[in-house]
Amino acid sequence: MTTMDRPVQEIGRDRRRKEDRRLITGRTRWTDNQAITGLLHISIVRSPFAHADIKGIDTSAAKQVPGVVGVYTAADLGADAVQLPCAWPITKDMKAPQRPALAGGRVNFAGEGVAVVVARSAAIAKDAAELIEVDYAELDPVLDMEEALKEGATLVHPELGTNENAQWVFDSGEAGSGGSAAEAIAKAEKADDQVVVRRRFRQQRLVPVFMEPRSTVVDPTGEQLVMWSSTQIPHILKTMLALTLGLPENKVRVIAPDVGGGFGGKIAVAPEEVVTLLVARKLGKPVKWTETRSESLLTAHHGRDQIQDLTVSVTRDGKITGLDVKLIADMGAYLGLVGPGVPILGAFMFNAIYKIPAYRFDCTNVFTTKTLTDAYRGAGRPEATFGIERMMDEVALELGIEPMELRKRNWISHEEFPFTTVSTLTYDTGNYEAATDQAMAMFDYAGLRREQDERRKRGDVKQLGIGISTFTEMCGLAPSRVLGSLDYGAGGWETASIRMLPTGKAEVVVGVSPHGQGHETAFSQIVADKLGIPFDDVEILHGDTQSSYRGLDTYGSRSLAVGGIAMVKAAEKVIEKAKPIAAHMLEASEDDLEFTAGKFGVKGTDKGVGIADVALAVFAAHDYPEGIEPDIDAHATFDPENFSFPHGTHLCAVEVDTETGFVQLHRYVCVDDVGTVINPLIVEGQVHGGLAQGIAQALYEEAPYDESGTLLSGTLVDYTLPSAADLISFDTANTSTPSTTNPLGVKGVGEAGTIASTPAVVNAVLDAVRQYGVADIDMPTTPFRVWTAINSAKGTAGRGDEANVASPGAGLGSNVKDSSVKNQGGAL
Amino acid sequence: MIPASFDYVRPTTVGEAVQALSDGGDDAKLLAGGQSFIPVLRLRMGDPSLVVDLGGIAELRGVREEGDAIVVGAMTTHHDVTRDELLGRHVALIAEATRTVADPQVRHRGTLGGALAHADPAGDLAAPTLALDAELVVVGPSGERRVPASEFFEDYFTTAIGPTEILTAIRFPKYTGWGARYEKFNRVAQAWSIVAVAATVKVDGGKITDARIGLTNMAGTPVRARGVESALVGQSMSEETVRAAAQAAAEGTSPTSDADAGSDYREHLARVLTGRAVLAAAG
Numbered sequence A: 001m002t003t004m005d006r007p008v009q010e011i012g013r014d015r016r017r018k019e020d021r022r023l024i025t026g027r028t029r030w031t032d033n034q035a036i037t038g039l040l041h042i043s044i045v046r047s048p049f050a051h052a053d054i055k056g057i058d059t060s061a062a063k064q065v066p067g068v069v070g071v072y073t074a075a076d077l078g079a080d081a082v083q084l085p086c087a088w089p090i091t092k093d094m095k096a097p098q099r100p101a102l103a104g105g106r107v108n109f110a111g112e113g114v115a116v117v118v119a120r121s122a123a124i125a126k127d128a129a130e131l132i133e134v135d136y137a138e139l140d141p142v143l144d145m146e147e148a149l150k151e152g153a154t155l156v157h158p159e160l161g162t163n164e165n166a167q168w169v170f171d172s173g174e175a176g177s178g179g180s181a182a183e184a185i186a187k188a189e190k191a192d193d194q195v196v197v198r199r200r201f202r203q204q205r206l207v208p209v210f211m212e213p214r215s216t217v218v219d220p221t222g223e224q225l226v227m228w229s230s231t232q233i234p235h236i237l238k239t240m241l242a243l244t245l246g247l248p249e250n251k252v253r254v255i256a257p258d259v260g261g262g263f264g265g266k267i268a269v270a271p272e273e274v275v276t277l278l279v280a281r282k283l284g285k286p287v288k289w290t291e292t293r294s295e296s297l298l299t300a301h302h303g304r305d306q307i308q309d310l311t312v313s314v315t316r317d318g319k320i321t322g323l324d325v326k327l328i329a330d331m332g333a334y335l336g337l338v339g340p341g342v343p344i345l346g347a348f349m350f351n352a353i354y355k356i357p358a359y360r361f362d363c364t365n366v367f368t369t370k371t372l373t374d375a376y377r378g379a380g381r382p383e384a385t386f387g388i389e390r391m392m393d394e395v396a397l398e399l400g401i402e403p404m405e406l407r408k409r410n411w412i413s414h415e416e417f418p419f420t421t422v423s424t425l426t427y428d429t430g431n432y433e434a435a436t437d438q439a440m441a442m443f444d445y446a447g448l449r450r451e452q453d454e455r456r457k458r459g460d461v462k463q464l465g466i467g468i469s470t471f472t473e474m475c476g477l478a479p480s481r482v483l484g485s486l487d488y489g490a491g492g493w494e495t496a497s498i499r500m501l502p503t504g505k506a507e508v509v510v511g512v513s514p515h516g517q518g519h520e521t522a523f524s525q526i527v528a529d530k531l532g533i534p535f536d537d538v539e540i541l542h543g544d545t546q547s548s549y550r551g552l553d554t555y556g557s558r559s560l561a562v563g564g565i566a567m568v569k570a571a572e573k574v575i576e577k578a579k580p581i582a583a584h585m586l587e588a589s590e591d592d593l594e595f596t597a598g599k600f601g602v603k604g605t606d607k608g609v610g611i612a613d614v615a616l617a618v619f620a621a622h623d624y625p626e627g628i629e630p631d632i633d634a635h636a637t638f639d640p641e642n643f644s645f646p647h648g649t650h651l652c653a654v655e656v657d658t659e660t661g662f663v664q665l666h667r668y669v670c671v672d673d674v675g676t677v678i679n680p681l682i683v684e685g686q687v688h689g690g691l692a693q694g695i696a697q698a699l700y701e702e703a704p705y706d707e708s709g710t711l712l713s714g715t716l717v718d719y720t721l722p723s724a725a726d727l728i729s730f731d732t733a734n735t736s737t738p739s740t741t742n743p744l745g746v747k748g749v750g751e752a753g754t755i756a757s758t759p760a761v762v763n764a765v766l767d768a769v770r771q772y773g774v775a776d777i778d779m780p781t782t783p784f785r786v787w788t789a790i791n792s793a794k795g796t797a798g799r800g801d802e803a804n805v806a807s808p809g810a811g812l813g814s815n816v817k818d819s820s821v822k823n824q825g826g827a828l
Numbered sequence B: 001m002i003p004a005s006f007d008y009v010r011p012t013t014v015g016e017a018v019q020a021l022s023d024g025g026d027d028a029k030l031l032a033g034g035q036s037f038i039p040v041l042r043l044r045m046g047d048p049s050l051v052v053d054l055g056g057i058a059e060l061r062g063v064r065e066e067g068d069a070i071v072v073g074a075m076t077t078h079h080d081v082t083r084d085e086l087l088g089r090h091v092a093l094i095a096e097a098t099r100t101v102a103d104p105q106v107r108h109r110g111t112l113g114g115a116l117a118h119a120d121p122a123g124d125l126a127a128p129t130l131a132l133d134a135e136l137v138v139v140g141p142s143g144e145r146r147v148p149a150s151e152f153f154e155d156y157f158t159t160a161i162g163p164t165e166i167l168t169a170i171r172f173p174k175y176t177g178w179g180a181r182y183e184k185f186n187r188v189a190q191a192w193s194i195v196a197v198a199a200t201v202k203v204d205g206g207k208i209t210d211a212r213i214g215l216t217n218m219a220g221t222p223v224r225a226r227g228v229e230s231a232l233v234g235q236s237m238s239e240e241t242v243r244a245a246a247q248a249a250a251e252g253t254s255p256t257s258d259a260d261a262g263s264d265y266r267e268h269l270a271r272v273l274t275g276r277a278v279l280a281a282a283g
């Protein structure tokens, strides 16, 4: 057998995704279409009230329905005694309520499960569930975070004695990584040459809205209990189920088959997964739960929901001297798997790309009677990026400095890398100047500013606004020791194994768990290059704890930056193991061999054997060197020494229809530095999807509750998602400063678009309407809100009692002609 | 989500369908394109005992010319309405409005009759139907009757169709040569209207000689902006006159307030969009 000459280099090739045919046509196995003989179906009865005592549950009518196999309350299953795990106790004294799989005595959010029906079909289960009568005694809901923290507030969990989950503080003065922000701000307040800017921003509540609703099948009939689940985290789920339910871990197998999206929303040990398991074990039969879209919107964890108070002290010539961040973050009714840590991830990112000498971050997590919040694409970093990038525009406006110029005066220049930030992270590489220059050129920044000016002068109905976001993020969760120092319940390593098959093909078993990212393609490209075998000869196996027993799954843009490196290491080991065998086959010394393009060659000769020849040789095992095993398979675990830090410059222009308040995207340019690009097509796809979600936070999405604690966006008619028709064609590009913390030089791209885009859009919207005296508009900036802001601000001059620092001709180029607007600098 | 169980019939003639409805009693419901009705079933906001599917009745589909009228079968899909040549030529406003409904998938299944019978105040097809002075043909056990659009829409989700009646066709007078524009305001492309304005105008020698304007989602039923119509007729076409006339657009309306829009904002939108719709229709 001979090895094909390796084709072109795979890394860097824009290959179409090999998994797409089956994913796009739906001709694959999801959880919901697992066909198992004798499968029973579950319907969960959920509380319509946000906060209520359960006085009684009458299941008698439901039990009479033909086809019903069982009807259970929490106590019948022991589901009320379960403590669903929170793996991230952010402080030693964090308050954590018991989170049951089904509520026993009290429900704490609308949608919480109280009973379950098991039947021969999903339709029968649903019919019977409608017949269950639950007697609730309503309690006051807890909805407003600030009210919830006040003395005498109604408590979500009276047994905790408070609605405060935890307070987490970082102070660079105390940490020794910088000065004291309090001192810097106090000093600035007295100094003539400094300004202090205070702003409050609101991160609305969002729903991750993955395409495939959650689904779980549990088959308890074999020696190992098997759970199929639409999850991002089969490995963590398996271990957590064992720990939570006291099951021997060796008796549990979790399979995440093809999974239709997650965005963080499937990083969970969901109550429904546990209920399905409990029911299946009770009956000794396979059981399935699949949620409806409304159930998903109501009960799968939500994201964001913060109040952000930012204070910046800055010299009049634009050097930031201090940053104080005070957050209140809504946990909802319980703590999710990593929920309390999500806002804390922001602690490291508020200082962003800037050299800030003094920094304090203080976050208080609060319980309310709403659906719990947890990771959602970006998790903590979009919130931080929004806060700081909105603030940079506000400071620019205060100082009368062009907003990009203000950023330049504060950012880390490319000569300064590696750079240790005030929040203690060490950024390995980056070049903000290069990304910005390219973005500004692609955007025609100067031209659009001119057009903006002309439209203003003409008094056009449609005004232009321009918004900037220069962002960085930490991804590739994560160095295990960093996670340890943050009291996170696990490490951040990742694992890969390569199995060399007798015919020279490779099976790569990975610990990360794709749900739409294109891993199979990108990973195949990496392994093909490293082993020098054709792309089509590489199969990526994932998502089954039986084949892939070790892994920490997919989130936090880690799959390539951590998992991909494990594959590289495993490939290196394969080559290392193959080398003595190749030498033996070639009757040469190992020292004389070199491995290139899939071939061991004897230096200075044309003699060689391919890696496939070696694979066959160890399979036959007729003749191999003594003292080694006939096996070239390899397994590797990579624990990164640092995060990677993608960054980029995003520029957005919007048209605001001043008569209706409608915001139309006009141009969007982003230049992202994600280090080495494995597959440009996938990178672009990730950026596009990320942008859509980040833009949607700025313009469209919100999960509001009414005063009784009912979610108002319980269907996709009410939860406004954009489609391609609402977005424009994005102009994306990449600069590349390869990461030095991993051998591929890769960073991460899964979250970049989402993290960067939201503030760019909101900055643009405000830039268009500040001329009317508008100071801020809450997200999403709906037409109604924009119109209301314009109309309530028109004719007002702002608060004249504050410093008048807006200088003519500078800053956002707006609002200087008219003296009534000039005052507004202090009001904004 | 799973609907409650029901019986299902698929008649092939209007007569059979009327019979099935009568036999089915209070709980019998008609199924057209299912784009509104099936969500109602799946969310269990309704649980009929019998569903009568109109999909098998060929005579309910298609567009034809009958003298001065263009007659559209109730089961003609939105997609077919947007592509129909007769409608494009003589009743451009309904085709224009239909293009803004939802997305291609919905337009391939949803029907004009279903949309009008459903009478959602945010639905896009009632206002043009009203503005165009259409007649709705309704067949019941005692035969056929024609209801003027002005009497058809009674309230939120309520029309003049009786419980054992079927809407079989919509008869539009011809507006050959009139300009038409449906100005829809919504947050994202496939969403329902926050407010929309259906305008069709006749311009002759720079003068507006006739105008019909209907408003979507400005009350429980579509509303005719007669004040604007009369202010326009006889005026010479200019942005100024149109905008001035449009100031009367919110008269006689009673819009709701919700998260997407307060009632005063809706009134404001009605005025702005009316101006834009008329200008576009005339241009």
Ligand SMILES: Cc1cc2nc3c(=O)[nH]c(=O)nc-3n(C[C@H](O)[C@H](O)[C@H](O)COP(=O)(O)OP(=O)(O)OC[C@H]3O[C@@H](n4cnc5c(N)ncnc54)[C@H](O)[C@@H]3O)c2cc1C
Binding pocket: B029, B030, B031, B032, B033, B034, B035, B036, B037, B038, B054, B074, B075, B100, B101, B102, B103, B106, B109, B110, B111, B112, B113, B114, B115, B117, B118, B122, B123, B124, B125, B161, B165, B166, B167, B168, B190, B191, B192, B193
């Ligand atoms: C995602 C989505 C977005 C949408 N967006 C819009 C939009 O932007 N604008 C808009 O106008 N509409 C929108 N619709 C609704 C769409 O236009 C529907 O097609 C329409 O409202 C109902 O038509 P149908 O043929 O589907 O009727 P069905 O849903 O089958 O029936 C609707 C109701 O009318 C009754 N009915 C149907 N036919 C008759 C008849 N011939 N006689 C008597 N009663 C009858 C039924 O019993 C039922 O009560 C949307 C729908 C969806 C799913």
